[in-house]
Amino acid sequence: MKSWIHFSKGQVPHQAHVGVGELKEDELGRQGFSGRVAELYHVNEPTGWTRIEGPLRPWDVDSNKLTPSDQDDPRGVPLKAFYNADVSIAISRRSAPMPYYVRNADGDEIYFIHRGTGTFETEFGPLAYEPGDYIALPKGVTYRVVPDGADNFFMLIESVAEVEFPDYGGLGRHAPFDPAVIQVPEPQVLEANGQQEWELRIKRESEYTSVYYPFHPLDVAGWKGDLFPFKMNIRDYRPIMSDRLHLPPSVHCIFQAKGFVVCNFMPRPAESERDVERVPWYHRNIDYDEVVLVHAGTLLGLEVPPGMMLVNPQGIHHGLGEEFRQWEKANWRKDEYFDWQLINVDCERPIKVTPEVQAAVSEKPPVLK
Ligand SMILES: [Fe+2]
Structure with a gap:
């Protein structure tokens, strides 16, 4: 269902993803961010849980193992x-x-x-x-x-x-x-x-x-x-971008089929306006489980191991943590360039992880915590 009926309540920025300040922006998005959406501005870090009990959990796998x-x-x-x-x-x-x-x-x-x-x-x-x-x-x-x-x-x-x-x-x-x-x-x-x-x-x-x-x-x-x-x-995929707004992953789609899409996040200049969010905000991609392969590149110059695979299931928050966000803001450069090469498969039905892969779970790299 597509709707253009939007409300703004309480403390919110004029434009989503711009001038967010000290609040923690969190997107609850339908249909892989191309459907209805709510931006929620939290006081606390949505991924700042103390522990998880139960089957719903992110997976970080070193596929080289x-x-x-x-x-x-x-x-x-x-x-x-x-x-x-x-x-x-x-x-x-x-x-x-x-x-x-x-x-x-x-x-x-x-x-x-x-x-x-x-x-x-x-x-x-x-x-x-x-x-x-x-x-x-x-x-x-x-x-x-x-x-x-x-x-x-x-x-x-x-x-x-x-x-x-x-x-x-x-x-x-x-x-x-x-x-x-x-x-x-x-x-x-x-x-x-x-x-x-x-x-x-x-x-x-x-x-x-x-x-x-x-x-x-x-x-x-x-x-x-x-x-x-x-x-x-x-290398022949030329990412769509906006200098003044971080665009959702759906604009980086390369393949689709019933039940999933493949998006690739390819090298591009960072958004250059000072108060525009560059780092993807916290989110619940509530209609898709996300499976990401780190192919190559860095995250704003920080090493991410090639071959890391990350699974983020529907329902549980993910997003780069506050420590990284603060570091990024402190080291902001207008001419920053994202050289990441990530292959992302977003799947509608819940993703199951085979026992062999569960045995290869690795510690999340510090940069992704
Ligand atoms: Fe995501």
Whole structure:
């Protein structure tokens, strides 16, 4: 429900997120901050709890400590980390080429390349990969991952529903990225090279079935249509920003599907007006659980470990703490630049955390406390 009926009561700034002063601004937002909203101006820090009892809690995971079976075994698979009925987020650390081809009959896949280079051999043709790439593989496409070296790290997002780009509305045809930056494969028939038999592993309802062929499964001489694998790199995403207002995460959306959105927070200048809030305020993103991967960069010059994954569930406050906010205000520079590179998956249904990942919970880095 969209409404333009807004009230202001008590001690509030003239404009939300500007001139907040000593109060603690807290946003209670529907529909991932694109729906109805309340700004609440607290006297105390909303995340200043003494302890939490019960299942609702934020998770801070050092994904570098996760060891998916594909890290050491070429026949291994990614490790499912976070999931609900609409979407699952897995970590793949594949160190050797897949000795089989694979086809996901459960849903669309988006690989985000955190580390490593190599090739996705697809039946549409090859797609080379490098850090910062999104490799989008529609449900049903046959492919194989062939890394160049052993050190690879992918976040694999699997969606039950079809993944699409959001509608960027009035931003025109070239923002936040020029659609022509999207790369699609050129067809390439691969040679047998003496091999007698090829295995195709089909995943359906999370179970694998192997189908064997006496010829190479990547034998497509040509293709046409509007369903295809593709890639694009985050460097080609040019974030929408306002110099005078910190904009909500919804403006940084890159993919959407039923039940979740993917937003990427990419490098940009900080808001330059002195009393404009730069640090995201406390919030309850009450219709979404948030899963964040720290890909690269810093938080206003402070180190954030690459590979950290943070889960912030619906209902419980999050936001950078008062200590950080005071530090940021004390060190304010007009020409500050945010060099962060964060990949954020906002999920409507509550996210479950697999036992393997619960065992890898790490201390929140001091900068994020
Ligand atoms: Fe958030």
